[in-house]
Amino acid sequence: GQSLEQPSEVTAVEGAIVQINCTYQTSGFYGLSWYQQHDGGAPTFLSYNGLDGLEETGRFSSFLSRSDSYGYLLLQELQMKDSASYFCAVRDFMNSGGYQKVTFGIGTKLQVIP
Amino acid sequence: KAGVTQTPRYLIKTRGQQVTLSCSPISGHRSVSWYQQTPGQGLQFLFEYFSETQRNKGNFPGRFSGRQFSNSRSEMNVSTLELGDSALYLCASSLEAGGETQYFGPGTRLLVL
Numbered sequence: 001g002q003s004l005e006q007p008s009e010v011t012a013v014e015g016a017i018v019q020i021n022c023t024y025q026t027s028g029f030y031g032l033s034w035y036q037q038h039d040g041g042a043p044t045f046l047s048y049n050g051l052d053g054l055e056e057t058g059r060f061s062s063f064l065s066r067s068d069s070y071g072y073l074l075l076q077e078l079q080m081k082d083s084a085s086y087f088c089a090v091r092d093f094m095n096s097g098g099y100q101k102v103t104f105g106i107g108t109k110l111q112v113i114p
Numbered sequence: 115k116a117g118v119t120q121t122p123r124y125l126i127k128t129r130g131q132q133v134t135l136s137c138s139p140i141s142g143h144r145s146v147s148w149y150q151q152t153p154g155q156g157l158q159f160l161f162e163y164f165s166e167t168q169r170n171k172g173n174f175p176g177r178f179s180g181r182q183f184s185n186s187r188s189e190m191n192v193s194t195l196e197l198g199d200s201a202l203y204l205c206a207s208s209l210e211a212g213g214e215t216q217y218f219g220p221g222t223r224l225l226v227l
Contacts, residue, residue, distance in 0.1 A: 033214050042204060042218040043157070050214070087157060091212060100170040100212060102147065104157035 004105035006088055011111045012078055020073045020108045022088035028100075030091045032064050032071040037107070038084045046073065046086075075110075083112045116141065118207050118219035126225045132193040135222045139186050139207030145169075146188035147216060148180060151202040163188050164211035192224075200226045 004024045012018040022032065031050035035043040047055050049064035049071060061074040075082055085107040091100055119138045127133050139146050147170075148160040159172035163182035180190040186207075192199055202223050206216035 030212070031214055033216075035218075042220050043206075045215050045217065048214040089157075091214065100162075101172050102149075102159040102162075102170075104149075104159075106156045 004088055004090060004103055006086075006105040006108045008106065009109045009111070011113060012075075014078055014080060014112055014114050016078050017074065017076050018078060018110065020075075020086050020088075020110070022071050022073070022105055024069050024071075024088070024090050024103075026069075026090050026092035026103065028093035029066065029069075030100075032062070033089045033091075034060075034062050034073045035087045035089060035104075036084050037087065043087060078112050080112050080114070083110060085109050118205060118217055120203075120205055120219040120222050122222060123220065124223050124225075126227065127195050128227050129195055129197060131195050132191060133195060133224060135190045135192075135203055135205075135224075137188045137190070137205035137207075137219055139188070139205075140217055143207035143209055143217070144186050145208045145211045145213055146182060146186065147206045147208070148188070148190050149204045149206065150174075151204055151221070152200075157204070160190065162211065169211045195226045197226050200224060 006022045033048045034046040037043040047062040054063045059076045064071040087104050087107045089104045121136045145164045147162040150158045162170040166182045177193045182188045202221045204221045206218045208216045
């Protein structure tokens with residue numbers, strides 16, 4: 001079956017760097033996406049890795065290793081507003097019916113402290 | 115461009131009733147996906163529509179259904195509501211089916227009593 005694992009909570013200091021890991025077990029893997037969700041808000045897209053390597057978007061970077069079924073989101077120069085939940089997500093095949101399915105991790109709650 | 119809009123934003127129903135939620139995607143986006151979010155189960159994929167056809171689906175019972183109109187607007191219907199259906203229902207739009215960049219709406223918070 002499909003499953004994603006990520007830490008449930010992470011605490012980091014303002015101005016520091018934090019890495020949120022995601023390991024996955026899927027069939028027919030297409031790529032790994034990351035989303036941010038503030039309390040009471042909707043998820044917002046951060047990045048997507050379809051190929052191995054690092055993708056950088058401002059203070060955020062995301063990495064994928066398909067051979068290790070592993071990826072991470074790196075947040076640099078942390079700001080208080082980065083306190084939110086971060087989800088990794090994969091699109092893969094369901095076991096039957098030829099359908100694709102999007103699976104989200106349970107989310108990592110990041111708390112940035114002064 | 116206007117973002118993804120969902121109506122209604124809040125809804126209270128009782129067990130056994132049915133409910134219809136609506137989603138209007140970003141202009142030009144042809145794919146709409148629906149998700150259920152609960153504290154215990156997180157974000158779970160319901161289904162994805164593209165060009166008025168259901169292209170992909172998750173592991174939800176047949177009580178959950180949807181459709182998409184020619185203008186890409188989508189509706190989701192839940193029949194015979196159960197207490198466990200209380201959740202935040204999110205829709206997300208993308209340019210094409212299987213698009214990895216999805217833009218989420220604010221959600222409809224459904225409470226089943």
